[in-house]
Structure formats: structure tokens, C-alpha cells
Amino acid sequence: MTDIGGIKSDTQREIQNRIRELEKKGEFDGNVQPIDYAAMIRVSDDYVFLPRTFSFFLWRVFIRTAAAVLGPVLTKFVLGARVEGRKNLCGVKGFVAVCNHVHSLDNMIVRQAVFGHTLYITVAEFNNMKGPIGSIMRGAGTLPFSGNVKAMNELQKTLSLLLKKGCAVLGYPEQSLWLRYEKPRPFHNGMFHIAAANKVPVVPMFITFSAPSKLRSLFSKKKVATLHIFPPIYPDENLSRKENAAFSMDKAAKAWRDCYVSVYGREADIPSIL
Structure with a gap:
């Protein structure tokens, strides 16, 4: 049996059990789904971000156009x-x-939300x-x-270039995917250092879940997802x-926690920083 999201019911149970195990251990950045390292392209010294x-330019235009057209339909349905x-x-x-x-698919919701901005998404190497x-x-x-130092220096330059051009760069400070997990998890600070280094604002976004409408429940x-976008946090020149x-x-972290309390009516009992 498979749900609309394409994940089998027994696999979903395994994922939720794994989440509970990691939560008890306080390992909030642990991966809960199997990783196929054999399918990964290593980021080497000469990796081109x-x-x-011209062929990649055409491919990028095609994929971004398809995402802009089909993304909202897909995220609304799923x-x-x-x-x-x-x-x-x-x-x-x-x-x-x-x-x-x-x-x-949460990056697709963000892509829809920032329509008008060119979006880039930072991901783990295994992705x-x-x-x-x-x-x-x-x-x-x-x-x-x-973990390649030379490649990461090049990535820093790439991100700086994109941010100067006015692009949006999405990062996941919790680091790992926890399917439909409601509470905010501790942050890694990498994306915040990227923003500070480039003197650009950080825009917090937080996804919450609520009961489906009567029509959808048929x-x-x-539960359905809502992406909350909060005011940008600008760097302080001092x-x-x-x-x-x-x-x-x-x-x-405060914006996420306040949103969690407001939507779910309970406190988030997890430390905000790793």
C-alpha cells in the first residue's frame, strides 16, 4: 500500500520509529531514511557548481520553467x-x-513562495x-x-556571486529530512555564516501541518502543509x-518556536542550537 506521497506505509512506520529513536537520543540531525552512496556524485576539487x-543553460531553463508551472500543482496535490x-x-x-x-517536496513549496526570485538550494553531497x-x-x-575544502571554497564564491545577483539561497539548518516532523529542531550555523559573510538578510520559513479540509479528506x-514566511533578519553593521x-x-530560532506555539498550542521542548 502506497500513500499519495509515494512512500509505502510500512516504510513510513519505519521512518517514524527511527525519528522517535533519534529524538530520544538527542540526535536531531540524524538521517532517518537509507542513503544510497553508490548513486552519489562526489564533489571533487574540480567540481563545477x-x-x-549552452546545453546546461537550456536544460536549466527547461527544468525551472517546468517547476514553475507544475510545482504548485504537485505540492497542492501531495x-x-x-x-x-x-x-x-x-x-x-x-x-x-x-x-x-x-x-x-518542501523545496518546491519554497520555490512557489519565492516566485520572482531565482532559487538555489544547498543540499548534502549524497543528494x-x-x-x-x-x-x-x-x-x-x-x-x-x-567535506572537500577546495570545493567548499568554490561553493562559497558561487553563493556570494548568486546572492550579489539577487538570488535566493535555501538551506536547511536542521540538516536532515524528518518526514512530517512538527517540532523545530536544533540548528547548524552554516547558512547563517553564509548570510553574515555576504551581508544579506536571513528569511526564516517554517512548515506546519493541519487537518485536511472535508473535501480533501475524501x-x-x-495533514496539509502551510509554509509560514517571517520578516527578513538583516545583519547589524555594528x-x-x-x-x-x-x-x-x-x-x-525564535521565529520558528513562536510559530510552533501559535499553531500547535504547545511549547517546543527542544534546544534551538547545536
Whole structure:
């Protein structure tokens, strides 16, 4: 038996059991789904984050156009997705968006929410895959992290260039995907340092879940997703890069926690920083 999201029911149970195990251990950035390292393209010294070939340009245009057209339909069907607070993006150009990672399609909701901005998405190296799926993801704007120092220096330069051009860069400070997990998890500080280094705002985003409408419940009992967009957190000129990273991380964590309390009516009993 498979749900609308394409994940088998028994696999979903395994994922939720794994989440509970990691939650008890306090390992909030642990991976809960199997990783196929054999399908991964390693990020080497000479990895090209933004290919300059004409063929890749055409491929990127095609994939981004398809995502813009089909993405809202897909996320609405699979997640019943709604977006609140889009007005908070008015007048904001280059920025770092930080969102909780609770569905494999949550980046599509963000893409829909930031329409008008060119979106790039930072991902783990194991998401830099071989084959058609990997090609589609790179065309959509994924940029992989890795442990390769030279490649990461190049990634930093790439992100700086994109942010200066006014693009939006999405990162998941919780690091790993926990399917339909409702509480905010502890942050890693990488995306906040990227924002501070480039003197651009951080835009916190948080996905919550609620009961489906009566009509939707006829074909799916799963909760629907709402993406909340909060006001941008601008760097303080009087603070150092490190201080600005900590400042924006604290404010983003508070925005997430306040949203969680407001929507679910209970406190988030998890520390906000790793």
C-alpha cells in the first residue's frame, strides 16, 4: 500500500520509529531514511557548481520553467500546500532562506513562495546523484556541500556571486529530512555564516501541518502543509560576522518556536542550537 506521497506505509512506520529513536537520543540531525552512496556524485576539487555550457543553460531553463508551472500543482496535490507571509519578501533581493526539512517536496513549496526570485538550494553531497534525478535537481539549482575544502571554497564564491545577483539561497539548518516532523529542531550555523559573510538578510520559513479540509479528506487523511514566511533578519553593521551569524540564528530560532506555539498550542521542548 502506497500513500499519495509515494512512500509505502510500512516504510513510513519505519521512518517514524527511527525519528522517535533519534529524538530520544538527542540526535536531531540524524538521517532517518537509507542513503544510497553508490548513486552519489562526489564533489571533487574540480567540481563545477554552475556549468557554463549552452546545453546546461537550456536544460536549466527547461527544468525551472517546468517547476514553475507544475510545482504548485504537485505540492497542492501531495501536501495541500499553502503559503502565508509572502508579503515579507517584498523588496527583498538576495537573501538566505532557512526552512525546516519535513518533506522531500518542501523545496518546491519554497520555490512557489519565492516566485520572482531565482532559487538555489544547498543540499548534502549524497543528494548530488547520478542519472536523470540528479540531472533534474542540478537543473533546478541544487548546490552540494561536501567535506572537500577546495570545493567548499568554490561553493562559497558561487553563493556570494548568486546572492550579489539577487538570488535566493535555501538551506536547511536542521540538516536532515524528518518526514512530517512538527517540532523545530536544533540548528547548524552554516547558512547563517553564509548570510553574515555576504551581508544579506536571513528569511526564516517554517512548515506546519493541519487537518485536511472535508473535501480533501475524501481522498487523503494526511495533514496539509502551510509554509509560514517571517520578516527578513538583516545583519547589524555594528556586529562582527560571527556575531551576526549568532544574532540571525537566534532570531530565526525564535521565529520558528513562536510559530510552533501559535499553531500547535504547545511549547517546543527542544534546544534551538547545536
